[in-house]
Amino acid sequence: MVATFWAFVQKEFFHILRDRRTLFVMLGMPFALVLLFGYAVTTDFKHASVAVYDQSGDMWSQRLIHQMQAGGYFSVVASVSRKEEIDRLFRQGKIKVAVVIPSHFGESLMGCEPVQLQLLSDGSEPNIALTLVSYMNDISTRFVNEALGSSAQWLISLQPRMVYNPALRSVYMFVPGVIAVVLMLISAMLTSLSIAREKERGTLNLLLISPLPPLLIIVGKVLPYVLLSFFNALVIIGMGIEVFGMRMWGSWPFLLLSCLLFILTALSLGVFISTRVRTQQTALFASLLGLMLPTVLLSGYIFPIESMPTPLQVISNVTPAKWFIILLKGIMLKGGGLDALWVPVAVLSGMTVFFILLSWKSFKLHVE
Amino acid sequence: MSIQVHGLVKRYGPLTAVAGVSFEVAAGEIFGLTGPDGAGKSSLFRMLTTLMRPDEGGGKVVGFDMLDEFLEIRRRIGYMPDVFSLYEDLTVRENLNFFARVFGVRIEDNYHLIREVYEPLKPFEGRRAGHLSGGMKQKLALSCALIHQPQALFLDEPTTGVDAVSRKEFWDILYRIRARGVAILVATPYMDEAARCDRLALMQQGRLLTQGTPQALLESYPHHLYAIEVAQPWRWLELLRSHPKVHRAVLAGEVIHVSSLEPLDLTYMRQWLVDSGVTAANFYPVQPDIEDLFIALMDQKAHPTGL
Amino acid sequence: MNHNTATIAVRELTRKFGPFTAVDHISFDVYAGEVFGFLGANGAGKTTAIRILTGLLMPTSGQAQVAGFDVWRQPEQIKRHIGYMSQKFSLYQDLTPLENIRFFGGVYGLSLRTIRQKSEMLMERLGMQAVAHRLVGTLPLGWRQKLAFSLALLHEPRIVFLDEPTSGVDPLTRRTFWEMIRTEAAKGTTIFVTTHYMDEAEYCDRVSIMVRGHIAALDTPQALKVQFGAEHMEAVFLKLTRPSEL
Numbered sequence: 074m075v076a077t078f079w080a081f082v083q084k085e086f087f088h089i090l091r092d093r094r095t096l097f098v099m100l101g102m103p104f105a106l107v108l109l110f111g112y113a114v115t116t117d118f119k120h121a122s123v124a125v126y127d128q129s130g131d132m133w134s135q136r137l138i139h140q141m142q143a144g145g146y147f148s149v150v151a152s153v154s155r156k157e158e159i160d161r162l163f164r165q166g167k168i169k170v171a172v173v174i175p176s177h178f179g180e181s182l183m184g185c186e187p188v189q190l191q192l193l194s195d196g197s198e199p200n201i202a203l204t205l206v207s208y209m210n211d212i213s214t215r216f217v218n219e220a221l222g223s224s225a226q227w228l229i230s231l232q233p234r235m236v237y238n239p240a241l242r243s244v245y246m247f248v249p250g251v252i253a254v255v256l257m258l259i260s261a262m263l264t265s266l267s268i269a270r271e272k273e274r275g276t277l278n279l280l281l282i283s284p285l286p287p288l289l290i291i292v293g294k295v296l297p298y299v300l301l302s303f304f305n306a307l308v309i310i311g312m313g314i315e316v317f318g319m320r321m322w323g324s325w326p327f328l329l330l331s332c333l334l335f336i337l338t339a340l341s342l343g344v345f346i347s348t349r350v351r352t353q354q355t356a357l358f359a360s361l362l363g364l365m366l367p368t369v370l371l372s373g374y375i376f377p378i379e380s381m382p383t384p385l386q387v388i389s390n391v392t393p394a395k396w397f398i399i400l401l402k403g404i405m406l407k408g409g410g411l412d413a414l415w416v417p418v419a420v421l422s423g424m425t426v427f428f429i430l431l432s433w434k435s436f437k438l439h440v441e
Numbered sequence: 442m443s444i445q446v447h448g449l450v451k452r453y454g455p456l457t458a459v460a461g462v463s464f465e466v467a468a469g470e471i472f473g474l475t476g477p478d479g480a481g482k483s484s485l486f487r488m489l490t491t492l493m494r495p496d497e498g499g500g501k502v503v504g505f506d507m508l509d510e511f512l513e514i515r516r517r518i519g520y521m522p523d524v525f526s527l528y529e530d531l532t533v534r535e536n537l538n539f540f541a542r543v544f545g546v547r548i549e550d551n552y553h554l555i556r557e558v559y560e561p562l563k564p565f566e567g568r569r570a571g572h573l574s575g576g577m578k579q580k581l582a583l584s585c586a587l588i589h590q591p592q593a594l595f596l597d598e599p600t601t602g603v604d605a606v607s608r609k610e611f612w613d614i615l616y617r618i619r620a621r622g623v624a625i626l627v628a629t630p631y632m633d634e635a636a637r638c639d640r641l642a643l644m645q646q647g648r649l650l651t652q653g654t655p656q657a658l659l660e661s662y663p664h665h666l667y668a669i670e671v672a673q674p675w676r677w678l679e680l681l682r683s684h685p686k687v688h689r690a691v692l693a694g695e696v697i698h699v700s701s702l703e704p705l706d707l708t709y710m711r712q713w714l715v716d717s718g719v720t721a722a723n724f725y726p727v728q729p730d731i732e733d734l735f736i737a738l739m740d741q742k743a744h745p746t747g748l
Numbered sequence: 749m750n751h752n753t754a755t756i757a758v759r760e761l762t763r764k765f766g767p768f769t770a771v772d773h774i775s776f777d778v779y780a781g782e783v784f785g786f787l788g789a790n791g792a793g794k795t796t797a798i799r800i801l802t803g804l805l806m807p808t809s810g811q812a813q814v815a816g817f818d819v820w821r822q823p824e825q826i827k828r829h830i831g832y833m834s835q836k837f838s839l840y841q842d843l844t845p846l847e848n849i850r851f852f853g854g855v856y857g858l859s860l861r862t863i864r865q866k867s868e869m870l871m872e873r874l875g876m877q878a879v880a881h882r883l884v885g886t887l888p889l890g891w892r893q894k895l896a897f898s899l900a901l902l903h904e905p906r907i908v909f910l911d912e913p914t915s916g917v918d919p920l921t922r923r924t925f926w927e928m929i930r931t932e933a934a935k936g937t938t939i940f941v942t943t944h945y946m947d948e949a950e951y952c953d954r955v956s957i958m959v960r961g962h963i964a965a966l967d968t969p970q971a972l973k974v975q976f977g978a979e980h981m982e983a984v985f986l987k988l989t990r991p992s993e994l
Contacts, residue, residue, distance in 0.1 A: 076545070077542055077545055080543060081543070087530070087531055087535060088530055092530065275524050276528060278492055278520075278522060278526065279527075279585075280543070281492060282491060282515045282520055283515060283540075283544060284544060284545070285543055438511075439492060439493055439494050440487065477890070477917075477920070477921065478889035478921075479889065574791040575790040576790045576791075601916040602916065603944065604790045604944050604989075605986065606985070606986060606989045607789070607790060608944075630917060630918060631945070675930035676930075678927060692926055692927065692951060694947045695950040695969065695970070732919045735919050735920070736919060739918075739920055
C-alpha cells in the first residue's frame with residue numbers, strides 16, 4: 074500500500090512538473106506579491122518635510138539642523154516648542170519626520186556625555202519611515218565625527234519611534250495576507266482543479282474501479298500541494314524578515330504548525346469544491362468566487378475589518394484567511410502562544426474538520 | 442460463468458438508459474455488444490465494472506456480487522472506457538507504470554500479459570500519451586487495462602476512429618487474450634468486428650434485441666435478402682423502395698441489398714428492373730451478413746434516425 | 749460528375765513539421781460533383797492534407813487550388829467557399845438545432861431572412877420540427893449527423909469536406925447518411941470524405957489511399973480491386989498499408 078501511495082504522489086508531481094507555466098506561476102508568485110506589496114510605495118524621495126523640536130537651542134543643535142538640510146533629503150518646515158504641536162503636524166500630514174533634540178545638547182556633547190536624539194516618523198508609510206530613519210542615522214553619525222572625531226561616535230544615539238503604526242503595521246499585514254492568498258491559490262484552487270481534471274478526462278473512473286481506497290486517492294493528490302504550499306509560506310516569511318526587516322517574536326514551531334493548519338484548511342476546501350463540481354471550469358469559478366475573493370477582500374488583508382459595514386464584518390468571520398492573519402500576526406508580532414491564540418487555532422481546526430467530513434460524505438465510490 | 446447478470450436497469454431521471462438486460466459471458470469467451478449510439482451500451486459497461494450502481498437487477502462478475510462485493514470485482518477486472526482515459530501529460534511508460542503500481546503489480550512480473558500489445562509502443566515509451574496516434578493510444582489503454590492480469594476485460598468501443606489495419610491487429614491481440622481464459626465484453630459499431638465475436642448481442646433502446654453466436658443470429662434472419670449489382674447503385678434506391686414487395690432497400694458496399702417479407706420471383710424482379718429503366722443490373726439472392734441482420738432487427742419506428 | 753472541371757487541384761503538395769514530412773509531394777484532382785474518398789491509416793498524413801486544403805494550415809511547398817482559390821494566397825477565400833464537417837466538432841451541443849442554424853448562417857453572412865427560410869426548409873426536410881427547440885446534445889447521433897451535414901451545406905458551398913463523418917455510427921444511420929451524400933453530389937457538389945469504414949469506400953466515385961505521406965493508390969474502387977486482385981476495399985487497404993504481412 075505504501076508503494077502504491079508513492080506511485081500516486083510521484084504521478085501527481087509529474088503532472089505539476091510537466092505543466093511548466095503553472096509551476097512557474099506557483100513558484101514565482103510569492104516573490105512577485107511580496108515585492109509588489111513591499112515596494113508598492115516609492116523609497117526614492119527628496120526633501121522630506123521635517124519638524125524640529127529643539128529643546129537645547131545652542132550652537133551645536135543649530136549646526137545639526139543645518140547639516141540635516143544640507144544633504145537635500147530633509148527640509149525643515151516647522152520649528153516647534155511643544156510636543157503636542159508635533160502630533161498636530163503629523164495628523165495634518167504636513168511632516169513625515171520630527172526630530173527632538175534634548176536640552177543641553179551641546180553641553181552634553183562637549184562633556185562627553187551620551188546624547189539621545191528622538192526621531193519620530195510616520196509609521197503609516199513604513200517604508201518611507203524606515204528609509205528616513207537610516208538617513209538620519211547617517212547624518213547624526215557624520216555630525217559627531219566632524220565635531221569630535223571618530224572616537225566619539227558612541228556619544229550620540231538615535232531613538233527612532235513610529236507614530237501611528239509603532240508595529241510597522243504594513244509589513245505585518247501584507248506578509249500574512251500574501252501567505253493566505255498564495256496558500257489558498259495553491260492548496261485550494263489547484264487541488265480542486267486537479268481533481269476536477271481527472272473527472273473531466275475520465276481518469277477518475279479508472280482510479281475508482283482500481284483497488285485504491287478513496288482516502289489514498291485524496292491524500293495522494295493533495296500531498297504534493299501541501300509541500301509546495303509549505304515551501305511558499307517559508308519563502309514569504311523569509312522575505313518578510315530578510316528584505317523588510319519584519320521581526321519574529323514568537324515560537325517558530327508554533328508559526329510553522331499554524332501555516333500547516335491553514336494549508337489543511339485550504340486543502341479541505343479545495344477537496345470539498347472538487348467533490349461538488351464536474352468540470353475544471355466550474356472548479357475554477359467556485360474557488361475564485363468562494364475562496365479567493367473573500368481571502369483578498371474580507372480577511373482584513375487589504376481592507377481593515379474594523380472599517381467594514383457590520384454585515385461584512387459578520388461574514389468575515391467565516392473567512393479562514395481572517396483567522397489565519399490574526400494567528401500569524403499574534404505569533405510574529407506579539408510572540409503569542411497557544412494560550413493567547415487558541416481562538417483562531419480552534420476556528421481553523423473546526424473549519425478543517427467540517428470540510429473534511431463534508432467532502433468525505435460527498436466522495437462517492439460510484440458515479441451517478 | 443465469468444459474467445452473469447440479470448434484469449439490469451439504469452434510469453436517469455425520466456430516461457431509462459438500460460431497461461432490463463440479462464446475459465452471461467464465459468471465461469475465455471468474447472461477447473460482443475453492438476447497437477446505435479444512445480442504446481445504453483456505455484451505461485451497461487459502467488454497471489458491469491461496478492462504477493455505477495444499477496437501479497434494479499444484479500448479478501455476478503468474476504464470481505463476486507455486483508452490489509455487495511464490488512471492491513473485490515474492481516481488483517479483478519480491466520476496463521477501457523469509451524473515451525481515452527489515460528494521463529495525456531504522462532509518458533507511455535509512466536502511464537503503464539502508474540497503473541501497474543496502483544494495482545500493486547510490477548511491469549516486469551506481468552510483462553508477458555501485455556507483450557504483444559505493448560511491444561509496438563516500445564519505441565515511443567518516452568512520448569507523452571497525448572501525442573500518440575489513435576491506434577497507439579488504444580494499445581496503451583489496453584496495456585494499462587491488462588497489466589494486473591484481470592479475469593474479465595470490458596472494452597467500450599475500443600476501436601472507434603481507428604484505421605482498418607490497427608483494428609485488425611487489435612482483434613488478433615484480443616484472440617490471444619481470450620486464449621488465456623479471460624472473459625471479454627466488447628462494444629463495437631463495426632459489424633465486421635461484431636461478426637468476429639464468439640457470441641453477440643444487439644442492443645437498442647436499453648434492451649438486448651437478440652443474442653447468440655453470429656452464425657445462429659444470421660440463421661434467424663427474418664426476411665429474404667437479395668443483392669442488385671448496378672452502376673451507381675444510389676440512384677435506384679427510391680425506385681426500389683416504391684415496389685410494394687420491397688421491405689427495405691439500402692446501400693451495401695458496391696451493391697444494393699433488398700429485403701422482402703416473402704420470397705421474390707427472380708425472373709419477375711429482373712424484368713421489373715429492366716422495365717423501370719435499370720439496365721445492366723444483376724439481381725440475385727444473397728446470404729445476410731451481420732449488418733443486414735442488424736438493420737432488419739432495428740424497429741423502424743423506434744429507430745432514432747427517423748428513416 | 750464533370751471531368752473537365754477540377755474543383756480541387758493539388759500538385760506536389762508538401763508539408764513538413766521539423767524533420768518529419770507529414771505530406772510528401774502529393775498530386776491529384778477532384779472534379780465537380782465527385783465523391784472523393786480520402787483514405788489512409790491513422791497518422792498517414794490525411795489530417796494535415798485536409799487542414800491545408802481547408803485553408804487552416806500553410807503548405808511547405810507545392811501548389812493546391814480549392815474552389816478556384818490558391819491555398820498560399822487565398823486561404824480566407826477558401827474557407828468562405830467550402831463546407832466542413834467532422835465527427836469531433838460540428839454543432840454546439842448546448843444550442844438547439846434552430847440556434848445552430850442561425851449561428852452558422854450568421855458566420856457565413858447569410859441574411860436573417862435567408863436563415864429563417866433555410867431553417868424552416870431544413871427542419872421540414874430532416875423531419876426535425878418536433879425537436880427544433882431541443883438541445884442538440886440530447887438528440888440521437890443520427891439526427892445530429894444529418895443536421896451537421898446540412899449545416900455544412902448551409903451557405904451552398906461547391907465543395908464539402910467530411911472528416912470521418914460516420915465514426916462510431918450504427919450501420920443503418922451510416923447508410924442513410926451516405927444516401928444524403930450521394931444526393932448532394934448529384935446536385936453538383938464536390939464531396940471530399942475520409943472514413944475508416946472500408947465498405948464506405950465503395951460509395952465513393954474515386955478513392956485515394958495515403959501511406960506515410962504519399963498517395964499510394966488512386967482510382968475507382970472497382971479498378972483498385974482489380975489492380976490489387978482483392979475482393980473488398982479492406983483487402984486493398986491492408987495490402988497497401990501493411991504489405992509485409994501479406
